[in-house]
Amino acid sequence: MPANILYLPHGGGPLPLMDDPGHAQLTAFLRHIPERLGRPDAILVISAHWETDIPTVTSGPSPALIYDYYGFPEETYQIQYPAPGDPLLADRVCASLSGHGIECRQDDERGFDHGLFIPLMLMYRGAYIPCIQLSLVKGLDPAAHIALGRALSSLLHVNLLVVGSGLSFHNMRALMDPGFGDKHDEQAFHDWLVETCTAPGLSGDERSQRLVKWSQAPGARFCHPREEHLLPLHVCHGMAADRPAEVVFDGEVMGRRAVGLLW
Incomplete structure (x- = not known):
């Protein structure tokens, strides 16, 4: 099976696991993901909660x-989530990046942050x-994160789930x-982001250029004073070879509009 690429909201800390009413829509969406995507290998x-000098991948077995x-x-x-690591997949990620001239590091000591284990x-x-x-x-350069995704597109022929969290x-x-x-700023950026990622009339280059210049979009800096929670989407977009996404979640998280996208 080919890979699925999913950009999703992971919510506020552990609140999605705490029956928080502000996360009820998100929790229901996440629980039904396996019905739609099946079981990946x-x-x-790509978590918003880990930034390094060069792209780094976890490579520990546990x-x-x-x-x-x-x-x-x-x-x-x-909370416990004892999912195994995958050192061989970490090797493949670094090989793909290196093959595109992007330096990569493996970290066999770092654990999983809540951007992974909560959703x-x-x-x-x-x-x-x-x-x-x-x-x-x-540095959070949007173009560099799209390039990071493009360099990983060789992984898409396997039964892999890519999650931009x-x-x-x-x-x-x-x-x-x-x-x-x-609220107008919030809605304006939401509409711009959905159009950018899903509109069939946009070319791949047009999507990429809009995402590179995302901070010029209406309401952008109100919605993202700092962009670390947006840039996992840029990696996903790059991996998807600029093709349009599908909206799979459009609801409220903590009273604010949030979107989930699938390529």
């Missing part, structure tokens, strides 16, 4: 969990599918304060 996650959220109940720091606990709770994580690159709206002040900001 491995999962590659990664621990990184509880990189703060102020939640003690039981959320006891995957809802999607594939049994933790039986090997997983690896790929970092974002410091972020959030299409990530203004923390607005997420915590429902009255903050202009």
Whole structure:
């Protein structure tokens, strides 16, 4: 089976696992992913919560969990998701990047952050599918992250699930304060992003150029004061060879509009 590429909102910390009403739509969506996509042989996650100087991939056989959220109940720091790593897939990722002139590093000590284990606990709770994580690159250059995805497109012929784990709206002040900001800005950026990724009338080059210049879109910097939760989408877009995506989630996360996309 060919790979599936999915950009999804992972929500706020462990809240999707805590019956939080602000995550009810997202939780239902994530739980039904296996019905749509089946069972992959491995999962590659590009998480918003890991940035390095050069692209880095987890390569340990049994990664621990990184509880990189703060102020939640003690039981959320006891969550277990003992999915195995996949050192051979990590080798293939680095080989693909190196083959395109992109320096890559493997890290056999880093664990899985919540950008991986929170959504995957809802999607594939049994933790039986090997997983690896790929970092974002410091500087957060959108063109570089599209190029990163393109360099990985050789992986698409295998039964792999690629997950860009972020959030299409990530203004923390607005997420915590429902009255903050202009809803028009939020809606304008949401509509622009959906059009950019899905409109059949756009060429691949036009999509890429729009994503490179994403910060010029209406409402862009209100929705993303910092873009780390958006850039996993750029990697996904690059891997998909600029083809249009399909909207598979369009709902609210913590009271704000969020989108999930599938290529």
